[in-house]
Each structure stands twice: as structure tokens, then as C-alpha cells.
Amino acid sequence: MAVSLCKKIFQTAKKRIIQQRRVSLYNVAHGYEEELIKKKLQQFAGGSINLSKEDNGIGILTVNNPQLMNAFTGTMMLELQEKVAELENWKDGKGLIICGAGNTFCSGSDLNTVKAIPNSQDGMNMCMFMQNTLTRLMRLPLISVALIQGKAIGGGAELTTACDFRLMTPGSEIRFVHKHMGLVPGWGGGARLVRIVGSGAALRLLSGALKVDPERALHLGLSEETLLSPEESGSLEEARAWLSQYTEGPASVIRAAKQVVTAGRELPLEDALRTEKDIFGTVWGGPANLQALVRRPKHK
Numbered sequence: 001m002a003v004s005l006c007k008k009i010f011q012t013a014k015k016r017i018i019q020q021r022r023v024s025l026y027n028v029a030h031g032y033e034e035e036l037i038k039k040k041l042q043q044f045a046g047g048s049i050n051l052s053k054e055d056n057g058i059g060i061l062t063v064n065n066p067q068l069m070n071a072f073t074g075t076m077m078l079e080l081q082e083k084v085a086e087l088e089n090w091k092d093g094k095g096l097i098i099c100g101a102g103n104t105f106c107s108g109s110d111l112n113t114v115k116a117i118p119n120s121q122d123g124m125n126m127c128m129f130m131q132n133t134l135t136r137l138m139r140l141p142l143i144s145v146a147l148i149q150g151k152a153i154g155g156g157a158e159l160t161t162a163c164d165f166r167l168m169t170p171g172s173e174i175r176f177v178h179k180h181m182g183l184v185p186g187w188g189g190g191a192r193l194v195r196i197v198g199s200g201a202a203l204r205l206l207s208g209a210l211k212v213d214p215e216r217a218l219h220l221g222l223s224e225e226t227l228l229s230p231e232e233s234g235s236l237e238e239a240r241a242w243l244s245q246y247t248e249g250p251a252s253v254i255r256a257a258k259q260v261v262t263a264g265r266e267l268p269l270e271d272a273l274r275t276e277k278d279i280f281g282t283v284w285g286g287p288a289n290l291q292a293l294v295r296r297p298k299h300k
């Protein structure tokens with residue numbers, strides 16, 4: 001009995017590690033030293049990443065460091081990784097809203113943290129750490145929305161691209177300011193931006209460090225909608241209502257829809273088709289499917 005329980009725990013842990021490896025981009029084979037960068041990041045404290053999971057299957061992830069316009073300190077980068085892991089294990093989840101505290105989104109990395117780790121090894125490790133985390137965030141089986149109030153600057157702009165959708169409030173802006181910092185995006189935001197707006201527009205936004213207001217974002221297809229409310233609770237309510245149009249229904253089906261799209265977005269066609277077949281197998285003959293066959297709804 002005890003042996004079989006131990007075996008089961010071991011198998012579950014092994015499965016989880018393999019799954020995390022699959023969704024993570026970098027490991028030791030890429031020269032990535034996760035424990036080393038985690039120790040370094042731990043030294044730069046401040047702010048927090050808060051997660052609340054609502055009964056409707058929508059999670060609210062808040063970047064919280066309002067004194068620094070929600071810049072990411074070292075400990076916030078670590079907390080983001082922890083919250084993403086928590087979301088990976090949230091089986092009832094269907095949607096996610098990412099927002100910033102105090103009426104602004106996020107101003108990228110905390111300049112005090114990055115100034116203290118200027119050497120190339122730390123920079124590369126931090127870059128791989130954030131790419132791993134944001135790739136896992138992007139691949140969550142949750143429909144994700146960045147709610148952009150105020151400013152999304154540098155790494156903050158990159159964070160918005162790890163979401164499926166972006167909603168902007170009046171007066172807000174997204175700006176890839178990296179050029180002015182002598183940088184290019186390093187959190188994966190460059191590659192993701194190309195896939196969202198195309199290579200020409202992405203090159204203009206990066207090389208011009210252009211301010212993208214809600215109107216321009218709509219025009220570029222970077223934002224889905226400009227919300228009416230400029231303030232925190234009103235815009236969150238609007239974002240919730242917008243997202244619930246897509247999260248209405250059984251979690252198994254909503255999550256499967258996101259997984260099919262993730263495969264289609266990331267894999268070569270034949271691999272995506274095979275993955276779609278596997279995901280189809282998880283819903284075919286499932287409770288939602290069987291109930292629908294009994295109800296026989298008309299889709300008028």
C-alpha cells in the first residue's frame with residue numbers, strides 16, 4: 001500500500017517535472033543556471049505579484065509595486081514564476097486578467113535591480129528566467145488578457161504580449177522603450193510582437209520606441225478594445241465582462257479551445273493537427289458533449 005502510494009507520488013512529480021521542462025524554453029543544456037539567478041534575484045526585494053482565483057474560473061494577477069510604477073524587482077520575478085506554476089495547477093481555471101496596481105500597468109524591470117546585475121552571465125540568466133516564465137504564462141490553458149491602464153513600458157510592454165489579448169483604458173500607452181536603454185526586448189516580447197502585429201509594424205515600434213496609444217493599438221491589432229473607464233475598479237469590471245464572453249461554459253471545453261489555438265500558433269501544421277486530435281479526444285464523449293447531444297441545441 002505504502003509502496004504503491006510512494007510510486008504514485010513519484011510518478012506525479014516526474015510527470016510534473018517533464019511537463020514543466022516541455023513548456024520551458026531553457027535548461028542547463030542552454031547554459032541556463034536557474035538556481036544561480038534565483039539566488040541573485042532574491043537579493044532585490046520589494047513589491048509583490050498577487051493572484052486571486054475567482055469562482056467563475058477567472059484569475060486576477062496583479063503586478064504590485066506602485067511606488068516604482070509596478071517595475072519588477074528581483075523577488076517579483078521569482079513570485080511571477082511561482083504564480084504561473086500555481087495557475088498551471090488550477091484545473092478549474094478558464095481565464096486570466098493581468099493588471100497593475102495603482103492605475104498603471106508596469107514599467108519593466110526595476111532599474112535598481114538591473115543596474116546591480118550588469119554582467120553578461122547574470123543578464124543572460126535573467127533573460128532566460130523571464131522568457132521561461134512568460135512562455136509558460138502564454139501557454140497556460142487559460143484565455144489571458146492584459147488590462148492596460150496607465151503605462152506598459154519596456155518589460156511591461158513585453159508582458160502584455162504574453163497574453164492572448166490586450167484591452168486598453170483611455171489615456172494608456174504601450175511603449176517598447178528598449179532602444180532608449182541601449183537594449184532590445186529580452187523577455188520574449190520581440191518575437192511575440194512580430195506574431196501579433198507583423199514584422200513591419202514590430203520593427204517600427206521597436207526601432208522608433210514609439211508610443212502606442214489605444215487608437216494606434218486598435219489599428220495595429222495590438223489591442224482588442226478601448227475600455228470606457230479610465231479607473232482601476234471600473235476597468236477591471238469591464239475587462240471581466242469582456243473576458244466572460246469567452247470563458248462562459250465548461251472549463252474542460254474552454255481550456256481545450258485555448259490548447260488547440262496554442263498548438264496551431266506554435267507548432268508546424270502536422271504536429272498541430274496531431275495535437276488537436278489528442279485534445280479533441282479529451283472532450284469527445286465527455287460530459288459537456290454528451291449533455292449537448294441530449295439537449296440538441298439549435299445554433300441560430
Ligand SMILES: CC[C@H](C(=O)O)C(=O)SCCNC(=O)CCNC(=O)[C@H](O)C(C)(C)COP(=O)(O)OP(=O)(O)OC[C@H]1O[C@@H](n2cnc3c(N)ncnc32)[C@H](O)[C@@H]1OP(=O)(O)O
Pocket residue numbers: 067068069071072107108109110111112114151153154155156177178181183184185186187
Ligand atoms: C528586458 C526588459 C528591460 C530590462 O531592463 O531588462 C526593461 O524593462 S527596459 C525598461 C525599463 N523601464 C524604464 O526605463 C522606465 C523608466 N521610467 C520612466 O520612464 C518613467 O518613470 C515612467 C514613464 C514609467 C513613469 O513616468 P511618470 O512621470 O508617470 O512617473 P515617475 O517617473 O515620477 O515615476 C515614479 C517613480 O517610479 C520610478 N520608476 C519608474 N519606473 C521605474 C523602473 N523601471 N525602475 C525603477 N524605478 C522606476 C521613478 O524613478 C519614480 O521614482 P522617483 O524616486 O520619484 O524618481
